[in-house]
Amino acid sequence: MSERWARMALSAYRYAGAVVYPFLGGYISWRARKGKEEHHRRRERYGFASVERPVGPLVWVHAASVGETGAVIPLTERLLDLGINVVLTTGTVTSARLAEERLGDRVIHQYVPLDLKTAVSRFLEHWHPDLAIFAESEIWPMTVLELGERSIPQVLVNARLSDRSFASWKKRSYVAEALLEKLAHVIAQSEDDAERFRQLGARPVTVSGNLKVDTKVPPVDERTLHLLMRQVGNRPVWAAISTHDGEEQMAARIHRNLHEYHSRLLTILVPRHPDRADQITRMLTTQGLTVARRSLNEPIEANTDIYLGDTIGEMGLYLRLTEVAYVGRSMALAVSGGQNPLEPAILETAILSGPNIGNFRDSYQRLEEEGAARIVNTPGELEEAIDLLLTNNNQREKMMLAAARTVEDMKGALNITLSTLEPFVHPLVVKSRLGTTRFRMR
Known part of the structure; x- marks a missing residue:
């Protein structure tokens, strides 16, 4: 019965997204006028890429805002050092600026697509990521489902659930389980967070500590x-x-x-x-x-x-x-x-x-x-x-x-996270070093 309710709820979510999709242009334009979106890049929110996909293995890393972006920058740097391409998505203008300041042109930055089937599908069809890594509590139904349909591994890093978020998901536990079961791994900040994810149906769950502890000392001019x-x-x-x-x-x-x-x-x-x-x-x-x-x-x-x-x-x-x-x-x-x-x-x-x-x-x-x-x-x-x-x-x-x-x-969260990610990352490193990977449209 719970599986049936989950399917119905997710289908309703997908249908609602399809209904509102034609009307989002005005909302995005309004946000751009308020400085909450970059006007010339607003099409990225619909999944339209602004640059070509590079040849070779590619990991999609997503961080919603400034705090999450700062936390995943050291992890992103490690992936780049391994010769893996990274497309980093964020949801705010300020986090985009931070990514540019810290990573420059080493990383491909895009604004995260709206969690609508059309936008997410368009994004994935262009980038074809080999692995998706999301920071903290970024669990978006259409994104999770579209990645699942393409059998792309999804890992939640530095994961946490606030009291409010946990209570909200508990009310919809059947939906939470239907989404979390599609995650290949959850790497939680604390034992409390790990237990909350387990209660909602996530498996397996590892505790790493907080990635923000392992960030570099905040820079200064x-x-x-x-x-x-x-x-x-x-x-x-x-x-x-x-x-x-x-x-x-x-x-x-x-x-x-x-x-x-x-x-x-x-x-x-x-x-x-x-x-x-x-x-x-x-x-x-x-x-x-x-x-x-x-x-x-x-x-x-x-x-x-x-x-x-x-x-x-x-x-x-x-x-x-x-x-x-x-x-x-x-x-x-x-x-x-x-x-x-x-x-x-x-x-x-x-x-x-x-x-x-x-x-x-x-x-x-x-x-x-x-x-x-x-x-x-x-x-x-x-x-x-x-x-x-x-x-x-x-x-x-x-x-x-x-x-x-x-x-x-x-300290130590970064090393634990990298160790946990190794089964997903190592094959990509091998492909990158052998130089045998050529991107093909699937």
Whole structure:
């Protein structure tokens, strides 16, 4: 009976996609006008390739957004080093820019096709991947089914399921099982994630740890860093990073309150979505705060209250200007689940967070146990924690050292992932090295 319901649900999904397909042009164009799509590349979302497929074995790697893209870049580099072609798809303009910055022309970048049978089929008919690798929780029904029909192995790496996603899939467990059974392997971030995938029907499942721990130290332009460090001088600094609506207002209140005790305080504010920068700037200036924006190359002056990090791909710069960071989406009103604390940990930062960290529970647990992170429940507690860390050098340095130690202990996910992928990758390496593979239309 469950198989029948799964077939009916997936058939309905396919039919709904076919119905809406003719009307998506206006939606994609609207997104392009908003800067959420690249106008001249919008056809890629319908599966139309913008470049030719190279000769030889090819792996399709998909990462939805910036975080997932950063996590799979080291894995992608390893595949490229083995002589395997990689087409990397992402879903956002910002993740596309990150891929270009880190990988350049070594990789073929395309925007991921919409999860509609026509678009996915067109994409697969052009690229004919030998293996598909998806990051974290990217499980799209039509994509999974179309790959399955072509007997292309599918592997989910750095896999995780948030509380909300797991609860949603549990309500449709028959659909989850019908899709997950088509995956050749699931490589999960934690034991909790692995157990959730097993409950939903995935087999086999391996635990690797978090690939984001094995990413390179976030890059920085040294010249820019030294310039800004001179501008900051010896002012007390804290940062609120990856913030969402409501958390910028909270950071502004905390800055005003702490300014009474730390008269030269500088707050670095890095919103998760920089396209909100104009709105955030208006809110801050209305409250009488002086703002300098990174995107406008405005300098940090003696009277600057807030340095607004409204750029993409420069978290390594912002975190190097501070030793204390609040990681956002953990006290926001509209969203919750937290943001990844590993980037500040890699850069030896004392980490503070609100209580809503379900998306990164395992990482926070490790960091908190080692004394590298502190979870606070209210804005008042956050203010007190920031004040303590700005005042108490020993406590701050203790947390910073604990962060570096914890990250070092957590490494190894990349090697486990590569080892698990070896049965799928090794045949492609052999073909590439023998030079016997010639791409043929099937």
